[in-house]
Amino acid sequence: MPAFLRVLPAAAESAPSAPEVRQPQHRREAPKSPQAPPTPSPVAVAASPASYSFSRRPEAAMSDVRSPRLAVLIDADNASARIADGLFQEIATIGEASVRRIYGDFSSPRSKGWADVLSRHAILPQQQFAYVTGKNASDIALVIDAMDLMHSGRFDGFCLVSSDSDFTRLASRIREHGVDVYGFGEQKTPESFRQACRRFIYTENLLHDLGERAKAEAAATPDPLPMVRQVMEQMESDDGWVPLGAFGQQLLNRFSDFDPRTYGHKKLSDFVRAVGIFDVEKTPGGMLRIRLQPTPPPASAQPAAKPPSRRRTPAKPKS
Numbered sequence: 001m002p003a004f005l006r007v008l009p010a011a012a013e014s015a016p017s018a019p020e021v022r023q024p025q026h027r028r029e030a031p032k033s034p035q036a037p038p039t040p041s042p043v044a045v046a047a048s049p050a051s052y053s054f055s056r057r058p059e060a061a062m063s064d065v066r067s068p069r070l071a072v073l074i075d076a077d078n079a080s081a082r083i084a085d086g087l088f089q090e091i092a093t094i095g096e097a098s099v100r101r102i103y104g105d106f107s108s109p110r111s112k113g114w115a116d117v118l119s120r121h122a123i124l125p126q127q128q129f130a131y132v133t134g135k136n137a138s139d140i141a142l143v144i145d146a147m148d149l150m151h152s153g154r155f156d157g158f159c160l161v162s163s164d165s166d167f168t169r170l171a172s173r174i175r176e177h178g179v180d181v182y183g184f185g186e187q188k189t190p191e192s193f194r195q196a197c198r199r200f201i202y203t204e205n206l207l208h209d210l211g212e213r214a215k216a217e218a219a220a221t222p223d224p225l226p227m228v229r230q231v232m233e234q235m236e237s238d239d240g241w242v243p244l245g246a247f248g249q250q251l252l253n254r255f256s257d258f259d260p261r262t263y264g265h266k267k268l269s270d271f272v273r274a275v276g277i278f279d280v281e282k283t284p285g286g287m288l289r290i291r292l293q294p295t296p297p298p299a300s301a302q303p304a305a306k307p308p309s310r311r312r313t314p315a316k317p318k319s
Helices: 042-047 049-055 058-063 081-092 112-116 137-152 165-176 191-196 210-217 225-234 244-254 268-275
Strands: 069-075 096-104 124-127 157-161 180-185 199-202 278-282 288-292
Touching (some): 081 096, 081 112, 081 180, 137 157, 157 165, 165 180, 165 191, 180 191, 191 199, 225 244, 225 268, 225 288, 244 268, 244 288
Parallel strands (some): 069 096, 069 157, 096 124, 180 199
Antiparallel strands (some): 278 288
8 A cells, every 4th residue: 555545553643644745646648549651742752762762652653764865966968858757756766855956057958858847846947057168067066066965964865867977976975975876877877977876777767658768778788697697606605595685785786777677677586587597486484585507518518429420331342
């Protein structure tokens, strides 16, 4: 029993009783029900990468992944307006064309064909008058704008549309800065510019009109066999089989202008079957893999067939 509730002895009953001291009683509070944490404001979410990854649903976070932002710069003097529709369809498979500019003297008959497609594809024309013969003001303006856009740090890649080798150093400089370059030009484009780009797409493959495409394909198409053999022999494999996807990636890394459409095929798998030097099979997982077919020995290494022996007819004795 607590001390302050005990009965005092009889001798002390006559004495004045001391005031009763009460100890404070602690009230028990009911347990609080758990409450959901407050939803952060959009500003707070955007400001903190950690809160963004935990406070958003996975599907919402996935939807926020943006496409690569691209700057499309077109040299009107060295690109035909006929490729415009196919060009921007191809660029859409790479990323978002945030900047679309074209450079040229649109008062000249050579560049007037672009006037009909500028509004359809939201291309901003950059007029450059040719005041002096032999001085290409359009190329200079394109290079200046490209460097300004590169140093802004807002772009993941550049699309340079031209068949002019003068842009080789520009493509190399942009890639040195850590930004991808995608070139678009005709098959006659010099190799220096083609190889300076991460990928180079022939504009002949972008023509929608079958008649125009047939004319373009009538031009000399390089033989693909040395190219694919070289890449395949460089890939290490114990049994000779190589995944088709890895082969295609290595092919693009080595030859930036490779495109199965150049050889009349939409897919890489159709191309490797058509060249006739690969065995192609599907793995249990549904992936395709390829290997070089064994090379038959040259005709000189095979033993020559013996000519059929002729029986000698004995000569008849003279009578």
